[in-house]
Amino acid sequence: MKSNGIITLSVLLLLCYACGNNAHNKTVERDTTINETTSFNNLFLDSNTLHQFFVTNPRYEKYEKQFDDFYKERNYEYAWFDSSGIGEQARGFINLLNSTISTMQDSSFYNERLMSLYNKFEDSVEKKHTAEEVLNTELLLTGQFFHYTAKMYRGTDSNIADLGWFIPRKKINLTALLDSVILTKNTQVDQFASLNEQYSKLSAFLPSLYALQKEGNWDSIPQRKKPLHLNDDTIIIATIxxxxHRLGDLAEIDSTNRFDSALFTAVKSFQRRMGLSVDGAIGPKMIDEINITPTQRIQQILVNLERMRWMPAPHKKHEFIYVNIPEYKMYVYNDDTLKFSMNVIVGTAANSTVIFSGDLKFIVFAPYWNVPVKIVRTEIVPAIKKDPGYLVRNNMERTGGPDTLPSIRQLPGxxxxLGRVKFLFPNNYDIYFHDTPNRNLFSASSRSFSHGCIRVGEPKKLAQFLLRTDTAWNDIRIDTSMESHTEKWVTLPHTVPVMITYFTAFVDNExxxxxxxxxxxxxERLADKLFARH
Structure with a gap:
């Protein structure tokens, strides 16, 4: 049971707060003070005080439940103060806010009123504080913590499915996070709610881009009729x-106009980073990429950091397959180690590949292709009308349906x-991995050619990996099954998690x-949400 002194102090804090209720930034001038050296023990607040707090601090109102849960669990005892005054956890959190503001250049993490109050407690001269100051500092720290962790670890409040993202979103318990921080006095929140590993790697590049943004001088380089090649000499080369050099691809500053070997190497480095054809020539696509300003690149990184906040915790299963659509790349992991990667072909803009996760369960060798209704309607039926022999020539057969919309499948061969093999992870989007007879398309730098499914560059290698623990499936049997004209289904001994993602900014393995x-x-759509563009 609490002492009468504690109850009296709780009532006093409530009265002090109510007096300041009509002026958001006004300090209540009362003779009631708390001496840092003697009176910070056992501070409690009244539950009604929380609800009054939201009247003058509406930005934190959406966290009202978290406030209630947190303080109720603590029996309404203050969290950010200890017997000596403002606690170590408060100092750590303020340092974390300042570091984040510096890195992210995000003013929403700054609360002027909180900082003003906090600085009073850190002032070695000031030893006495009003009960109002203590109360507001306590609640503002809590509110800003919820704001910080919600934004940094959960992300936008928008429905991410409306943004085309169907991977289950990571769940964050803000109250439990704060409780862990207060209990351990450890404000390294990552230890309690880790972000995707890519997050820290990508965000580390923001300071250098902000520096480039501040420098300015990023006028568009004009396009040329012909690409520039090694040993060319023209004034535009000095600008390139x-x-x-400012982007980090060219090591040494060089103001000459000659396309030398150092520039050739730098051009290939830049092309590789942008996903362009790595030929060492400066053509229109490369000029377009060079002309993208640091401000635009910063926004692109911030958009991708937001997506990384949504990513669920890493899979604990041994195998894991990850596809990044804009990179046209598949990565295959085992025991947290990248085993190999391969090029993939994804859906066109009109037939975009869905962003989702699933579990790979089946391999189908020598598959039939049951042609989707949309393709039958828009492509097959018109082709049959023009050429009655279309089905036979394309190794297809009709399996039913009316003439206006028949059911069509393509025979193995x-x-x-689908090529010689497909890999199924059952889902509502009818998307899977598969081989393709059009092998030449994998050499293109941009590979969005499919109707939505993902064509894999090395299907046999993927099949070997998935069947490596089954002694019945050696290379010869895999080859024979792929070359067969009879469809064969193989159920994997255990499912393999698959995640199909969409990141246009990322840090590679180097x-x-x-x-x-x-x-x-x-x-573009996510940026509209994040940056409220009109």
């Missing part, structure tokens, strides 16, 4: 050298659009910053 085109305009 300066740009590539070298002409089959620690190099990469950017890709926003092929489905997902970045």
């Amino acid at each position: 050298k300066d740009r590539l 070298p002409l089959n659009s 620690g190099v910053l990469n950017f890709r085109k926003d092929i489905y305009k997902h970045d």
